[in-house]
Amino acid sequence: MSADAKRLSLILLFAPFALWISLLIILPHIGMVALSLREKVAPRVYEFGFGNYIDFINEPIYWNTLLRTGSMSLLVTVLALLIGFPVAYYIAKIAGKRSRGALFLMCLIPLWVSDLIRAFGWILLLRETGVVSSMLIWTGMTTEGIEFLYNDVTVVVGLVYTVILFMIVPLVSTLDGMGDDMIEAGYNLGGNTLTVLRRIIIPYAMPGIVAGCIVVFMLTAGSYLTPILLGGKNSSWFTEQIYDQFITRFNWESGAAFGILLLAFTSLVVWLGLRLSGQSLANTVAKT
Amino acid sequence: ETLRLLTWGSYAPEELIQKFEEKYPDIKVEVTFSNNEEMIAKLRATGGAGFDLAQPSHDRIYAAQLEYDIYKPLDLSQINTDMMSPVHLEAVKANTTIDGNVYGVPHQWGTTGLMADITQAPDVNGWEDLCDPAYKGKTSMRLKRTILLATAFSMGEDPFAMYSDLDKYQELLDKVADELIACKENIKAYWQGGDDLSAMMLSGEIVAAETWDSTAYKLYDQNQNIVFIPPETGALTWIDTFAIPAKGKADDAAYKWINFVLEPENITIMSASTGAIAAVNGGADLLPEDKKAAVNAAFTQADIDNLKFFANIPPGVEDMEGKTLEKIKAATGG
Amino acid sequence: MARANTNRALMFGYRAYVVAFFVFLAAPLVAAGTFAFNDSLFPALPWQGFTLDWFFNDTEPKLGMFHDRRLLRGLYYSFVIALMVSALSVAVGTTNAFLFVRRDFPFKNVFYIMMIVPLVIPGVILGISILVLASNIANSMENRFGMELEFLRPGIFLVVMGQFSFVTTITSLVITARLRKFDQSLEEAALNLGAGHARVLRTITLPFLRPAMIAAGIVAFLVSFENFNTTLFLVGSESPLTITMYDRMAKVGSTPVLNAVSFFLMVGSGMLALISVAVQRPPRSD
Amino acid sequence: MTAADAYDLECTGVSKDFGDFRAVDDVSFRIPSGTFFSILGPSGCGKTTLMRMIAGFEDPSAGEISIKGKSVLSVPPNKRNVKMVFQHLALFPMMNVYENIAYGLRCAGASKDEIARKVADVLERVALPDLARREIHQLSGGQKQRIAIARCMALNPDVLLLDEPLGALDLKLREAMKIELKLLQNQFDTTFVYITHDQSEALVMSDYVAVMNAGRFEQVGRPEELYHAPETAFVAGFVGDSNRWQGRAVDVQGGEVKVETEAGLTVVGTPRGAREIPPGEAVEVFIRPEFVTASPLDASPPQPAAENTVRGKVDGVLFNGANSRVLVRGPAGDLIEADVVVTGGPQDLREGDAVRLDWASAQTMCFAS
Amino acid sequence: MTAADAYDLECTGVSKDFGDFRAVDDVSFRIPSGTFFSILGPSGCGKTTLMRMIAGFEDPSAGEISIKGKSVLSVPPNKRNVKMVFQHLALFPMMNVYENIAYGLRCAGASKDEIARKVADVLERVALPDLARREIHQLSGGQKQRIAIARCMALNPDVLLLDEPLGALDLKLREAMKIELKLLQNQFDTTFVYITHDQSEALVMSDYVAVMNAGRFEQVGRPEELYHAPETAFVAGFVGDSNRWQGRAVDVQGGEVKVETEAGLTVVGTPRGAREIPPGEAVEVFIRPEFVTASPLDASPPQPAAENTVRGKVDGVLFNGANSRVLVRGPAGDLIEADVVVTGGPQDLREGDAVRLDWASAQTMCFAS
Ligand SMILES: Nc1ncnc2c1ncn2[C@@H]1O[C@H](COP(=O)(O)OP(=O)(O)OP(=O)(O)O)[C@@H](O)[C@H]1O
Numbered sequence A: 001m002s003a004d005a006k007r008l009s010l011i012l013l014f015a016p017f018a019l020w021i022s023l024l025i026i027l028p029h030i031g032m033v034a035l036s037l038r039e040k041v042a043p044r045v046y047e048f049g050f051g052n053y054i055d056f057i058n059e060p061i062y063w064n065t066l067l068r069t070g071s072m073s074l075l076v077t078v079l080a081l082l083i084g085f086p087v088a089y090y091i092a093k094i095a096g097k098r099s100r101g102a103l104f105l106m107c108l109i110p111l112w113v114s115d116l117i118r119a120f121g122w123i124l125l126l127r128e129t130g131v132v133s134s135m136l137i138w139t140g141m142t143t144e145g146i147e148f149l150y151n152d153v154t155v156v157v158g159l160v161y162t163v164i165l166f167m168i169v170p171l172v173s174t175l176d177g178m179g180d181d182m183i184e185a186g187y188n189l190g191g192n193t194l195t196v197l198r199r200i201i202i203p204y205a206m207p208g209i210v211a212g213c214i215v216v217f218m219l220t221a222g223s224y225l226t227p228i229l230l231g232g233k234n235s236s237w238f239t240e241q242i243y244d245q246f247i248t249r250f251n252w253e254s255g256a257a258f259g260i261l262l263l264a265f266t267s268l269v270v271w272l273g274l275r276l277s278g279q280s281l282a283n284t285v286a287k288t
Numbered sequence B: 001e002t003l004r005l006l007t008w009g010s011y012a013p014e015e016l017i018q019k020f021e022e023k024y025p026d027i028k029v030e031v032t033f034s035n036n037e038e039m040i041a042k043l044r045a046t047g048g049a050g051f052d053l054a055q056p057s058h059d060r061i062y063a064a065q066l067e068y069d070i071y072k073p074l075d076l077s078q079i080n081t082d083m084m085s086p087v088h089l090e091a092v093k094a095n096t097t098i099d100g101n102v103y104g105v106p107h108q109w110g111t112t113g114l115m116a117d118i119t120q121a122p123d124v125n126g127w128e129d130l131c132d133p134a135y136k137g138k139t140s141m142r143l144k145r146t147i148l149l150a151t152a153f154s155m156g157e158d159p160f161a162m163y164s165d166l167d168k169y170q171e172l173l174d175k176v177a178d179e180l181i182a183c184k185e186n187i188k189a190y191w192q193g194g195d196d197l198s199a200m201m202l203s204g205e206i207v208a209a210e211t212w213d214s215t216a217y218k219l220y221d222q223n224q225n226i227v228f229i230p231p232e233t234g235a236l237t238w239i240d241t242f243a244i245p246a247k248g249k250a251d252d253a254a255y256k257w258i259n260f261v262l263e264p265e266n267i268t269i270m271s272a273s274t275g276a277i278a279a280v281n282g283g284a285d286l287l288p289e290d291k292k293a294a295v296n297a298a299f300t301q302a303d304i305d306n307l308k309f310f311a312n313i314p315p316g317v318e319d320m321e322g323k324t325l326e327k328i329k330a331a332t333g334g
Numbered sequence C: 001m002a003r004a005n006t007n008r009a010l011m012f013g014y015r016a017y018v019v020a021f022f023v024f025l026a027a028p029l030v031a032a033g034t035f036a037f038n039d040s041l042f043p044a045l046p047w048q049g050f051t052l053d054w055f056f057n058d059t060e061p062k063l064g065m066f067h068d069r070r071l072l073r074g075l076y077y078s079f080v081i082a083l084m085v086s087a088l089s090v091a092v093g094t095t096n097a098f099l100f101v102r103r104d105f106p107f108k109n110v111f112y113i114m115m116i117v118p119l120v121i122p123g124v125i126l127g128i129s130i131l132v133l134a135s136n137i138a139n140s141m142e143n144r145f146g147m148e149l150e151f152l153r154p155g156i157f158l159v160v161m162g163q164f165s166f167v168t169t170i171t172s173l174v175i176t177a178r179l180r181k182f183d184q185s186l187e188e189a190a191l192n193l194g195a196g197h198a199r200v201l202r203t204i205t206l207p208f209l210r211p212a213m214i215a216a217g218i219v220a221f222l223v224s225f226e227n228f229n230t231t232l233f234l235v236g237s238e239s240p241l242t243i244t245m246y247d248r249m250a251k252v253g254s255t256p257v258l259n260a261v262s263f264f265l266m267v268g269s270g271m272l273a274l275i276s277v278a279v280q281r282p283p284r285s286d
Numbered sequence D, E: 001m002t003a004a005d006a007y008d009l010e011c012t013g014v015s016k017d018f019g020d021f022r023a024v025d026d027v028s029f030r031i032p033s034g035t036f037f038s039i040l041g042p043s044g045c046g047k048t049t050l051m052r053m054i055a056g057f058e059d060p061s062a063g064e065i066s067i068k069g070k071s072v073l074s075v076p077p078n079k080r081n082v083k084m085v086f087q088h089l090a091l092f093p094m095m096n097v098y099e100n101i102a103y104g105l106r107c108a109g110a111s112k113d114e115i116a117r118k119v120a121d122v123l124e125r126v127a128l129p130d131l132a133r134r135e136i137h138q139l140s141g142g143q144k145q146r147i148a149i150a151r152c153m154a155l156n157p158d159v160l161l162l163d164e165p166l167g168a169l170d171l172k173l174r175e176a177m178k179i180e181l182k183l184l185q186n187q188f189d190t191t192f193v194y195i196t197h198d199q200s201e202a203l204v205m206s207d208y209v210a211v212m213n214a215g216r217f218e219q220v221g222r223p224e225e226l227y228h229a230p231e232t233a234f235v236a237g238f239v240g241d242s243n244r245w246q247g248r249a250v251d252v253q254g255g256e257v258k259v260e261t262e263a264g265l266t267v268v269g270t271p272r273g274a275r276e277i278p279p280g281e282a283v284e285v286f287i288r289p290e291f292v293t294a295s296p297l298d299a300s301p302p303q304p305a306a307e308n309t310v311r312g313k314v315d316g317v318l319f320n321g322a323n324s325r326v327l328v329r330g331p332a333g334d335l336i337e338a339d340v341v342v343t344g345g346p347q348d349l350r351e352g353d354a355v356r357l358d359w360a361s362a363q364t365m366c367f368a369s
């Protein structure tokens, strides 16, 4: 191929990528930053300023919600890791060749339906007159219906449910790449189960763990339906604030500011996480 | 040609649409369900495009039009205004006229009040009863501006009167917020739409709630113990209107639809679906029989005289109310 | 099996845990699906008997999903949108794969990270940022030139763009992974055997990528079909199914017809998922 | 000290079934202290399975395994003092060289100083003292090899197991590592059990070699024994190169067998192996190329006739320095290989030359088949 | 027909630079029709790069490449009648055997019948006539190899290039394929250019071998020439095994050099290579193990003294059948290898035996270094 043809084909290949990233990702975010810096002073009159951000700082409701969203997302991430890791390990290392694929597929089942249906399913199960409560009454463990919905525990459970696949998938794929001989070498050299887990399996799976955690954290912090539907009167999730600003209060300017804040906040957490674990975005998320 | 309706759930019953399409075979009707806030939000985003007919409440047109210019003036000559009950027509016109242009005409009206299962909660008759510890964990309300206004009324204030003095209104809102936060523990959940409310009520998970009268009537159908109760301080009354988005592309079809649903036999079908009363002369008589019974069971003449119509929302108030609602939502209750 | 000290009790507990996990995974779906067959107006206990009305009945109040025009229309829009999104994102994913696997250019790593980033941006933010940009452009075009750019207003186009913006990351990663496994000497071998570049692409490279492209397309289709967060802000009057269902739930009243739709979707996506597994499975050597 | 103590490793009647497939079938052997012991066999014959039982990763279905005279069947793998070098080495990629070697010492609870001392010591002994801080991916193939061995040797194992550790290396390096491994074993003076399917590795390095086939040991012996006195046809064919013919015994007398091969050649050989060869029996005949003398028909004076003589034509000369060979097409149309010396001079055999092949019956091994 | 036509492939002064790294440096050679020509060199010496230039996948930075006497520099790779067998064969996994072979014919626009006929024909010639409908993954390693060759040969190339095609095969199969490849080349009578870093492959199969190092051709010649008369130290070391010492020429006379090695040994050898060896010059000395005779010190009657004699002790016996070897620790403490015959009898050398090593000066190659 001649140099010119090479250059031309490079440009042709680069164009869709550039259009996609610049028109759909970069420009919209710049636009959002710009919008968030507009202060509304009167109907149809706006000024440049940081008013929307100042409002955010001055109003504890807002930053409390952001912190709450962040900390609950972290909790969900940790839980998803703790619950998902043994399952991923089972799929990758203990299940037979044949059942491995089947189990992996079963993990993906919840992906087949939308958030909405999943939350809907949980509501049917957990409401006061729902399946679980009815079962408890039927078995005589309680006489009155119990309301499982509308509390933080349910929200966390629902969120863990929604995101756990995104933890399991990268974990399975990194653990899959670890030869059995690595683990056997760990035992052979005298390690017990705990040592092997702590010194060999977990360090090896680190890129997968970090990738899973990043995706799970971002998805949780950005989720909307699950906390709203399962949290009921006590949900207050930051995406809901954004939604309210945009939709129920038509206040795009502060909605945009909130969006930027959410993005900045979650990015900060992810960056810290990468820092602490000594990984980089390219060798974790990209690999899996 | 397509008529794209932006309206409330149940404001476009399948039966009527089919009938309409039979009558005008070249028009197809597409419906998007929405609520007051979303209607404005959607039309704001599109600059008034994307829909051909919207149905916001009468108090939500003026400010939105001033701020975002999302509706086009109505051509009253194309609308069969003679059918409409003059009281409602004039009320709506008064609320939606800007620079001499009229932006809305009435369609249906209804109230927001209370609903209770009288066997479980026999003495609910004021907004404050939703916070009665006797019904702890068994009541519900909708966390929207309606409940702010209702609570203000139940505290003996008149929020509409304070719209002219926003500082005073803010004070009132703060008091209302305290009240509602205190009440939060009593609430099972805030309902979002007619459905979850119905489900909770029918299943007996709650025994009393704020409600749209239409929802209450529907439940009355299924369980005669569930009745609509106009609160002592007066049921809050809304009128849903017709308004044409600024960039609607099927005005003709829109007018046809308006006139079509104002025809008496169609009103009955419509009201059967919405549970609300058409804003036409003798609207209540055009209700289906069962609904009529429910209305009659719910309202005495005194209640009707006590109706509180929503006043226009001046600019800025929406923000104040929004923040108050967020505060209530974020407060950690039970 | 990579375990030493296989303690029977421990293994039993472990297996039980895994089983419990899968029960947890399946529970809400089973619940949502099962109530589709409950002969009641509300998706709740008690069980009133088995019925298929919520699929096939054609009269109110038990209007079955196959006779519910709005649901069907939602389904149709979802389908159209998902098709467009998967076609577009697979196409761009493929060019991205070639770009990042085959080409060298300055700042490649930075661009590669940029390619991944959309995956971790909350969907809500993607939705609103695109909405904001599109309406800004549309408004200013209108104010300056009096041009009405309808497609920049909420509607199918923006929904497609919004979903495309992050789905493309997924398809790019899937196809890139496959292309990395491609042994470039296959292309050279084809050239060596006398094929021109276009023919090599058509007969060697694309057939090799095809399983990944199909799988990526299916994933894109499913993700698009289910997407709520991004779509919510960009939807116009043509609501896809999830939005229709949400409206139904929140604004009208959920009847078991929603369960019927859920059941239908589970079956549909299940089949798609199986297809994607089937195409990705390497041929058995025997 | 009991007699059993003299053996580092002892297996008695060890079998392993996977479902109804028997991977290892009644294997017994014992290895004296300080020996380099190889297990040689084709792919899939059960070598790895046997080794994994010794290391404790599989439980035998039957039989007994003892180390230093003590049964280890109930000892978990991390408590057995048998260390293993894995086929792909299984160095931990997330640790550097130092940490890889220190891992086992840490597990054993050694103190920090002790670890540092032992790691330095073992690195010294594998002649890589400066590599402690290297990451694994920075090592060459041969260095990785030695680190994998060092990691095990730091723990002073009773027995070191090596599962085809040279399989992944390239040709030249493999040659060099063969000698190096042997020297390392000498140096550490530990019992090595070495698995391979490459006969030249087994022959070159080992004190004893066990030839394994389909789960069973066919023969255990010193390399020379296996090469010169194979007890089964399998061993004769698997160890070293051979011309190999199928045939039928036509006459048996005086310790010699006369065989007619399928291609129609008649050869005289000696019966080998445990089974008698009655006349008429189907036999396999093996003759190593180095025992076949090839001489130009015309030039050479007739040699003192060997028991077997065949005339043919050179079909090809495979020059390979000291290991050169000719392919001769015999009268029956079959190819016979014979080692020759190629000096580049005029006396060398060339393609198309007529040749005579001679070999002795003593070196012609016949097995009942 | 011009003289150049007699050469299928001709390279003149070909060089290739990657950035400022020169991968191929001024290489010239020509290959007569129908020859098996090997390029032998260590990893990274530029073999693949040279071959890719011939196939047209890289453009030379300088020089000329002609096929059948015509320059092909401006001919794109898909138009050159030079076919290539890739290291990992590059069979198309999504096509079956038939389609793989048909691919090139289709590109050339052959008719359906013609394709069917040619595919059947070439499959016949590689002795796999029944495999047309097999999928690639159903083939064994050796079969794949032959299909890859068939795929090229179906197109009647002027030259077939093979880039280490045996590299991926396992040991036993590689041995068998060596002979098979040679026979195939005979059969097709096409010029083969074969790349390898395995000297035994190059020696066994080739008519001519070019030894390549660091981008340059060190020597081109028949296998025996390279083995017995290497022109450079590199060739002497790379082709065949050798004992190799660094040293210094202390005396040069009568076509012989006396060298003192670094370890302190004194050896007499003959100067080789183009460069003169003046006294005092640093030299490298090579002696092949098969030219070193090892005899037990006590037992054997003194042989007619060779020019070089050393006494030592056996450090190890590397038994490998006909290719057995002893490692002898010489007086200077260095190890010397000598080929021996190990029969398993009492006369065999054993570890610890005192031995005498003898070798002739004629076979002791000295190069100025
Ligand atoms: N876990 C297992 N389950 C069932 N069969 C097995 C298992 N492990 C090994 N086998 C079978 O046992 C036989 C012996 O396997 P093993 O790995 O011991 O062979 P090997 O001699 O090491 O071969 P290679 O030289 O290829 O490594 C093989 O046929 C293999 O398929």
Ligand SMILES: Nc1ncnc2c1ncn2[C@@H]1O[C@H](COP(=O)(O)OP(=O)(O)OP(=O)(O)O)[C@@H](O)[C@H]1O
Pocket (backbone or CB within 6 Å): E018, E021, E023, E041, E042, E043, E044, E045, E046, E047, E048, E049, E050, E197
């Ligand atoms: N595209 C390239 N860019 C830069 N350097 C290259 C390129 N291709 C090859 N080289 C360098 O050129 C040298 C020769 O490479 P080449 O692949 O020809 O070696 P080789 O002799 O085939 O080795 P091997 O036996 O390992 O295949 C190597 O040092 C290699 O790193």
Ligand SMILES: [Mg+2]
Pocket (backbone or CB within 6 Å): D047, D048, D049, D163
């Ligand atoms: Mg093995």
Ligand SMILES: [Mg+2]
Pocket (backbone or CB within 6 Å): E047, E048, E049
């Ligand atoms: Mg190469």
